[in-house]
Every structure is written in structure tokens, then in C-alpha cells.
Amino acid sequence: NTVGKGSLSQVVRPFSAPRGRMSMTATAAVNTVKQTPHGGTLIDLMAKTDEEKAAAIAKATVTLQATPRQLCDVELLMNGGFSPLTGFMDETTYNSVVDNMELPDGLIFGIPVVFDTDDE
Incomplete structure (x- = not known):
């Protein structure tokens, strides 16, 4: 090659x-051509510096135990794999995806991305 x-x-x-x-x-x-991220913009939530990491940890108010699947979802949110999402879906977004396979703004998105817990 x-x-x-x-x-x-x-x-x-x-x-x-x-x-x-x-x-x-x-x-x-x-x-070889760079692909355009879904929604047009790659969402990159990774902390780039030690200061950004420390600030993110300081803002954390709850500690949860995550399953391997949940950790994969967190990683995909952070590295842009779930672009244009900037976090887990709220109820409105979740319902839109489940009912219509699209985000509330009309962009096609067929996977509900939520951090499921036993807590209410």
C-alpha cells in the first residue's frame, strides 16, 4: 500500500x-476527506488542561457508580461521538427521539442517550 x-x-x-x-x-x-460531524459542529467536551480538569471535579456535587455502558456513553458525549449533544438528554429531548427519531430542533437522531439510575 x-x-x-x-x-x-x-x-x-x-x-x-x-x-x-x-x-x-x-x-x-x-x-481521504474529513467527515462533517452530525449537526455540523463537533462537540468536544474533553478537559484540555489540569485547571479545566480540577474545575470540573470541583463543580461535581454528586458521585454515581457507572456501568460500563454508561461509561461508554460518557466517553462518546465527551469526544463528540454523540454530536450535536452536549450532555445527556432531558425528558423533552428523550421523548422527541423515542417518538420521532429526531431532536426537538428536527435533526435526525435515533438513539436516546440518558444516564439511567435507580434514583428519581
């Missing part, structure tokens, strides 16, 4: 052909 600026060449390896037939090699150029 050869990697060039802005493109990636992939080689399909020759295959074994019956005697007397040709084997082939195909090459395809694929342009």
Missing part, C-alpha cells in the same frame, strides 16, 4: 486462477 497526500492507494492482491487464465491486480485511489 502506498499513502500519498490526501489519498490512499489500495491494492487488491492477485488471485489464483485456473491454468491458462489470467490473474488480475486492481488498484483504487481513495480520497
